[in-house]
Amino acid sequence: MKVGDRVPVPEQSPEERIKNFNEVALGYTAELAMEEARRCLRCPRPFCVEGCPVHIKIPEFIKLIAEGDFVGAYKKIMEDDLLPAITGRVCPQEEQCEGKCVLTKIGKPINIGKLERFVADYVRENNLEEIPKVPEWNGKKVAIIGSGPTGLTAAGDLVRMGYKVTIFEALHELGGVLIYGIPEFRLPKAVVRYEIDKLKQMGVEFKTNVVVGKTVTIDELLEEYDAVYIGTGAGTPNLLRIPGINLNNIYSANEFLTRVNLMKAFKFPEYDTPVKKGKKAAIIGGGNVAMDAARTALRLGYEVIVLYRRTYEYMTAREEEIIHAIDEGVKFEFLVSPIEFLGDENGNVKGVKLIRNELGEPDASGRRRPVPIPGSEFVVEADLVVIAIGQKPNKILYQELPDLKVNRWGGIIVDERQRTSMRGVFAGGDAVRGEATVILAMGDGREAAKAIDEYIRTGKWPEQVCS
Amino acid sequence: MFRIVRKETLSEKIKLIEIEAPLIARKAKAGQFVILRLHEKGERIPLTLHKWDPEKGTITLVFQEVGKTTTELGTYEAGDVLADVVGPLGKPTEIERYGKVIVVGGGVGVAIAYAVAKAMKKAGNHVTSIIGFRSKDLVMLEDDMREVSHELIVCTDDGSYGRKGFVTEALKDLLDERRYDLVFAVGPVIMMKFVSKITAEHGVKTIVSLNPIMVDGTGMCGACRVTVGGEVKFACVDGPDFDGHQVDYDELMRRLSMYVEEEKLALERYLRNREVKA
Numbered sequence: 189m190k191v192g193d194r195v196p197v198p199e200q201s202p203e204e205r206i207k208n209f210n211e212v213a214l215g216y217t218a219e220l221a222m223e224e225a226r227r228c229l230r231c232p233r234p235f236c237v238e239g240c241p242v243h244i245k246i247p248e249f250i251k252l253i254a255e256g257d258f259v260g261a262y263k264k265i266m267e268d269d270l271l272p273a274i275t276g277r278v279c280p281q282e283e284q285c286e287g288k289c290v291l292t293k294i295g296k297p298i299n300i301g302k303l304e305r306f307v308a309d310y311v312r313e314n315n316l317e318e319i320p321k322v323p324e325w326n327g328k329k330v331a332i333i334g335s336g337p338t339g340l341t342a343a344g345d346l347v348r349m350g351y352k353v354t355i356f357e358a359l360h361e362l363g364g365v366l367i368y369g370i371p372e373f374r375l376p377k378a379v380v381r382y383e384i385d386k387l388k389q390m391g392v393e394f395k396t397n398v399v400v401g402k403t404v405t406i407d408e409l410l411e412e413y414d415a416v417y418i419g420t421g422a423g424t425p426n427l428l429r430i431p432g433i434n435l436n437n438i439y440s441a442n443e444f445l446t447r448v449n450l451m452k453a454f455k456f457p458e459y460d461t462p463v464k465k466g467k468k469a470a471i472i473g474g475g476n477v478a479m480d481a482a483r484t485a486l487r488l489g490y491e492v493i494v495l496y497r498r499t500y501e502y503m504t505a506r507e508e509e510i511i512h513a514i515d516e517g518v519k520f521e522f523l524v525s526p527i528e529f530l531g532d533e534n535g536n537v538k539g540v541k542l543i544r545n546e547l548g549e550p551d552a553s554g555r556r557r558p559v560p561i562p563g564s565e566f567v568v569e570a571d572l573v574v575i576a577i578g579q580k581p582n583k584i585l586y587q588e589l590p591d592l593k594v595n596r597w598g599g600i601i602v603d604e605r606q607r608t609s610m611r612g613v614f615a616g617g618d619a620v621r622g623e624a625t626v627i628l629a630m631g632d633g634r635e636a637a638k639a640i641d642e643y644i645r646t647g648k649w650p651e652q653v654c655s
Numbered sequence: 656m657f658r659i660v661r662k663e664t665l666s667e668k669i670k671l672i673e674i675e676a677p678l679i680a681r682k683a684k685a686g687q688f689v690i691l692r693l694h695e696k697g698e699r700i701p702l703t704l705h706k707w708d709p710e711k712g713t714i715t716l717v718f719q720e721v722g723k724t725t726t727e728l729g730t731y732e733a734g735d736v737l738a739d740v741v742g743p744l745g746k747p748t749e750i751e752r753y754g755k756v757i758v759v760g761g762g763v764g765v766a767i768a769y770a771v772a773k774a775m776k777k778a779g780n781h782v783t784s785i786i787g788f789r790s791k792d793l794v795m796l797e798d799d800m801r802e803v804s805h806e807l808i809v810c811t812d813d814g815s816y817g818r819k820g821f822v823t824e825a826l827k828d829l830l831d832e833r834r835y836d837l838v839f840a841v842g843p844v845i846m847m848k849f850v851s852k853i854t855a856e857h858g859v860k861t862i863v864s865l866n867p868i869m870v871d872g873t874g875m876c877g878a879c880r881v882t883v884g885g886e887v888k889f890a891c892v893d894g895p896d897f898d899g900h901q902v903d904y905d906e907l908m909r910r911l912s913m914y915v916e917e918e919k920l921a922l923e924r925y926l927r928n929r930e931v932k933a
Contacts, residue, residue, distance in 0.1 A: 360699075360739040402742065424875065425875070429887075434910065439878075440876055456917065461698040461870075583892070
């Protein structure tokens with residue numbers, strides 16, 4: 189093997205895996221992990237660490253793996269990242285740590301994500317983790333709204349500082365997007381449950397079936413708790429404003445994935461929640477959620493085509509997921525935009541009318557704007573459509589909360605310490621950022637925990653957080 | 656833990672359950688709903704609130720056994736526990752002092768009409784309620800409705816009890832006779848459609864309470880989307896009440912039938928398994 193070659197990661201074969209919902213990447217064995225770890229050049233100034241949003245000490249943990257000290261490696265990661273089994277699986281490493289690895293100059297970067305995942309899995313599967321000791325209660329209480337990655341991270345930090353922490357979750361299951369959104373084949377639910385159980389053992393209290401804003405208000409929480417952290421994510425789907433959007437069997441990606449992941453519709457009728465089963469699925473979008481929806485539809489037995497308005501290079505999905513989708517047989521149509529959904533006499537969708545695009549001038553995001561080509565309309569047949577063109581923060585929390593400042597698209601406005609316009613109320617993750625990543629949400633949770641601690645200890649709150 | 660403390664059978668397929676849910680009972684308002692899940696393998700279904708008692712910490716729901724989940728729920732008795740109940744969800748009905756109000760309820764919808772009539776009466780409105788059923792043996796909540804209405808008209812389709820005919824006919828007679836300030840209607844979609852048609856002809860503001868398919872009930876999925884005034888709305892967070900004159904009822908009916916085959920399959924399978932067990 190050449191220096192530039194990665195140690196391959198064992199995976200379920202595409203033929204096998206499209207028939208099940210089990211995890212695709214099986215992960216490194218101890219031997220393979222050590223072999224991959226030995227490729228690390230241990231740069232004196234490691235760019236990978238700069239590329240990591242939470243600055244995990246990457247060369248240090250990789251060195252420990254190379255030496256066979258997997259528990260040591262795990263502890264090293266945990267200094268900066270409380271959920272490595274999750275981030276090892278869902279971070280866009282090619283844009284972060286791995287994208288900066290010097291080995292990219294001669295070949296493939298170190299497989300940092302898979303090494304991170306390996307140590308976390310190794311520790312979990314072999315029961316080697318010691319539950320961190322929690323100090324005596326300092327008499328203060330923090331409420332966290334939402335049990336997704338940002339809330340879990342903040343809870344983990346706060347409980348270790350001596351706070352009593354309660355997480356409120358609207359759904360019946362804990363984990364937020366990690367449970368309802370990301371499919372089992374990419375992030376096994378057992379991994380998420382393990383992390384939640386760990387927090388429970390550390391004394392974090394969880395309350396499901398509580399919709400803050402409806403069941404209780406933030407004002408009520410502020411009476412009982414010393415601070416509140418909002419980590420409610422970006423749960424409201426964007427839909428296309430084109431004719432036929434309400435035809436039957438057109439789902440938002442949220443609905444489609446929630447039915448299958450959270451409600452286990454793939455096991456209908458053993459489980460009560462159904463999901464439509466048909467022949468041809470059209471997935472609209474080019475991000476991770478679109479790939480998740482496409483590969484989920486494939487596993488339900490659909491022939492799948494992804495419709496994306498720009499080109500392959502502009503897709504925002506993780507590279508690994510795009511490759512997995514291609515290997516599994518998902519087809520792609522690039523440079524197309526839907527202009528109408530076509531229905532049959534019963535109001536069920538039967539096709540998507542598209543127009544072809546060419547790339548024009550760059551837009552605000554720096555990406556070249558898709559420009560429709562007149563007269564290029566054509567129809568793709570589909571009896572299932574999933575719209576995966578993004579989500580925005582859910583407004584249910586602050587429908588009746590005029591004091592909480594939000595921006596034009598509903599994102600909560602915070603300062604550099606995650607403080608909102610309401611005294612004692614902090615926010616982070618997708619509720620602030622719109623659609624970002626699990627690792628950034630975790631970073632916000634960690635920053636918020638520090639800021640909450642400081643606020644509760646000093647009582648200091650800036651006069652005006654955000655103008 | 657959401658324990659059922661009381662269960663009643665109101666008519667052949669319509670049952671009432673009172674559930675311990677103190678947080679919901681404390682916040683509930685007329686027109687709001689809850690989402691419940693029976694057990695680990697259950698689906699999430701929305702049910703609009705009939706009654707609630709903040710002191711006792713209970714909520715009361717009325718449901719009709721139609722599909723698998725409601726049929727199974729019909730077998731739950733006092734002492735049994737539901738896995739999940741979340742709420743109160745949706746916007747409450749806009750209760751104001753309108754003046755003269757007509758509340759129309761059809762079938763199981765009468766349970767919701769009760770909550771709205773009660774709140775309307777309390778707000779100082781003169782409330783005339785019209786409730787309709789297919790026949791005498793399906794009539795329910797008549798005494799409750801009488802208590803919260805100044806006038807009550809009970810209709811049966813076949814004339815076996817009360818006034819013969821549909822609620823829409825009784826409504827038309829009232830509107831022909833004098834001016835009313837508001838009509839609230841809840842029941843089968845087709846009923847709400849025709850109520851709205853009549854009230855539009857009379858130029859009376861109309862609120863309807865819609866019952867689309869939902870999953871999370873908090874604005875996350877869009878399963879419940881309806882077209883109102885040409886715009887896509889999520890009934891769970893923008894409703895469930897909407898301007899009756901703006902709703903696309905035909906689309907709503909179509910979307911409600913989206914899983915007809917799956918519902919049939921699930922119900923048959925459930926009934927078969929229940930037989931085998933028994």
